[in-house]
Amino acid sequence: MKLDPRTKMVMAICLSSLALLYDTPDRLLLLLAATVALLLLFRFNPGAVWGYLKPFLSLMLFLFVIQSIFSPGGAVLLAAGPVPLVTSQGLSTGASVVLRIMVVTASAMLFTTFSSRDFILGLVQWKVPYELAFMVAIAIRFLPVFRDEMINVVTAVQLRGVELKKVPWGKKTAMYRRLFFPIVFGAMLKAQQLAVAMEARGFRAYPRRTYLRRLDLRRADYMSMLLFLSATLTLMGADVMVK
Amino acid sequence: MTFLELSRVVFSYPRKMKPALTGIDLSLDKDGVTAIVGPNGSGKTTLTKLLIGVLRPTEGEVRLEGRPVEEYSLAEIGRRIGYVFQNPDLQLFCSTVAEEVGFGLANRGCEPAYVQEKVAFYLDYFELTAYRDVFPLYLSQGEKQRLAIAAVLANEPEFLILDEPTIGLDACRKKNLEDYLKKVARLGSGMILVSHDEPFVDKMAERVVTLANGRIQSDSGRKVNAAYEA
Ligand SMILES: Nc1ncnc2c1ncn2[C@@H]1O[C@H](COP(=O)(O)OP(=O)(O)O)[C@@H](O)[C@H]1O
Ligand SMILES: [Mg+2]
Numbered sequence: 001m002k003l004d005p006r007t008k009m010v011m012a013i014c015l016s017s018l019a020l021l022y023d024t025p026d027r028l029l030l031l032l033a034a035t036v037a038l039l040l041l042f043r044f045n046p047g048a049v050w051g052y053l054k055p056f057l058s059l060m061l062f063l064f065v066i067q068s069i070f071s072p073g074g075a076v077l078l079a080a081g082p083v084p085l086v087t088s089q090g091l092s093t094g095a096s097v098v099l100r101i102m103v104v105t106a107s108a109m110l111f112t113t114f115s116s117r118d119f120i121l122g123l124v125q126w127k128v129p130y131e132l133a134f135m136v137a138i139a140i141r142f143l144p145v146f147r148d149e150m151i152n153v154v155t156a157v158q159l160r161g162v163e164l165k166k167v168p169w170g171k172k173t174a175m176y177r178r179l180f181f182p183i184v185f186g187a188m189l190k191a192q193q194l195a196v197a198m199e200a201r202g203f204r205a206y207p208r209r210t211y212l213r214r215l216d217l218r219r220a221d222y223m224s225m226l227l228f229l230s231a232t233l234t235l236m237g238a239d240v241m242v243k
Numbered sequence: 244m245t246f247l248e249l250s251r252v253v254f255s256y257p258r259k260m261k262p263a264l265t266g267i268d269l270s271l272d273k274d275g276v277t278a279i280v281g282p283n284g285s286g287k288t289t290l291t292k293l294l295i296g297v298l299r300p301t302e303g304e305v306r307l308e309g310r311p312v313e314e315y316s317l318a319e320i321g322r323r324i325g326y327v328f329q330n331p332d333l334q335l336f337c338s339t340v341a342e343e344v345g346f347g348l349a350n351r352g353c354e355p356a357y358v359q360e361k362v363a364f365y366l367d368y369f370e371l372t373a374y375r376d377v378f379p380l381y382l383s384q385g386e387k388q389r390l391a392i393a394a395v396l397a398n399e400p401e402f403l404i405l406d407e408p409t410i411g412l413d414a415c416r417k418k419n420l421e422d423y424l425k426k427v428a429r430l431g432s433g434m435i436l437v438s439h440d441e442p443f444v445d446k447m448a449e450r451v452v453t454l455a456n457g458r459i460q461s462d463s464g465r466k467v468n469a470a471y472e473a
Binding site: 152153155156157158159160161162163164165166178179181182183185186189190 | 295316318320321322328334335336347380
């Protein structure tokens with residue numbers, strides 16, 4: 001199915017909003033299933049979905065364990081003597097947190113099913129200023145760059161002889177805190193160089209830009225957006241009413 | 244004795260059909276200056292990254308003193324082999340030039356006074372003293388290059404790998420680098436120089452390995468270079 005990037009954006013926003021609102025694992029699981037089904041519909045292959053989620057796996061496991069242990073309530077499932085370790089409430093909170101992250105990550109993947117150029121074009125046609133649309137697109141494009149930058153720095157630090165994996169937690173956070181500023185500043189510096197390069201090629205030199213193509217919202221787009229927005233609002237409304 | 248060794252190494256980057264390196268057999272001694280030359284994209288940088296374990300071979304094995312490189316941590320390798328990246332931006336991560344040079348020593352738990360002394364020496368040698376409190380990424384390309392080299396040399400590794408070290412250096416700074424590397428080599432440290440700079444290679448290298456299209460095209464073997472004659 002071929003939809004306008006703006007339609008996909010609306011879908012992603014709807015799905016993430018619901019994920020943030022919902023806090024029970026059953027509904028979040030349904031939401032995740034819907035998101036994955038949507039991705040498959042857009043010809044996203046399942047391997048790639050897994051590839052995106054995999055880096056977050058250890059973080060999710062960590063959150064799951066932490067949440068399970070620290071949210072008491074419900075039936076006690078596992079106890080160390082008198083101290084309840086795992087409770088039904090804890091498990092459900094843990095599962096919710098993990099599922100929520102998965103839904104948000106999976107719906108963000110919708111953004112990768114269209115090019116950044118289409119994304120800009122779509123926003124501009126919705127009267128979003130070109131510069132702003134461009135910034136957002138660049139920000140999305142820069143995320144992998146930023147990740148690579150982090151990997152580079154971590155490699156470079158280790159190659160200078162620091163056992164990042166073995167230093168104790170306290171020292172590790174101190175190290176990260178020290179490196180944070182130079183990394184962020186370095187990334188900003190690079191972004192600034194990009195801005196200069198863009199201006200040198202005439203970015204913003206003329207008040208009005210022309211576009212080679214136009215994106216047109218078709219019936220399928222209007223229908224999908226309407227469907228998603230109304231479904232989301234209904235579900236949100238229902239959720240609030242129940243509470 | 245063989246220090247670094249690659250045997251039947253093949254390496255492909257993910258999502259690339261053609262391997263960046265194929266059928267690489269190479270062994271390097273603990274001492275001696277080896278130059279790796281070859282056109283752009285022939286796999287020189289990839290080869291050096293395999294040697295320090297930043298990349299893992301798709302097939303074959305890379306060994307450091309007879310043990311597979313994967314058995315060492317990056318930090319263990321880093322303390323023994325100093326690696327200067329092709330792009331200095333990738334390896335500068337401190338807030339000031341002086342901190343950058345002292346980073347390795349300070350982390351190894353050296354006395355602050357000793358670190359200070361070493362930092363002063365390397366800053367002076369690579370003419371960076373005037374910038375000691377500057378943010379490293381504010382430096383010019385050649386200054387960043389010198390800083391990256393100084394920061395690695397200050398660690399006093401047993402072996403050096405420098406990827407295109409003369410890029411961005413003017414004639415005078417190149418001469419300084421050359422003199423310093425020769426001194427290090429005479430003291431018995433081995434090194435690999437990846438370079439396009441033919442005069443630099445001629446002056447420095449005892450062995451020249453030529454890569455083309457991801458294969459070793461020729462290997463001169465170790466020869467006497469007049470630079471190291473007493
Ligand atoms: N990170 C990477 N991902 C994919 N391909 C790469 C990557 N780095 C290098 N290559 C490719 O591998 C080949 C060898 O590159 P490289 O080792 O950098 O060559 P050299 O240093 O000799 O110029 C080139 O064809 C290059 O395009
Ligand atoms: Mg290279």
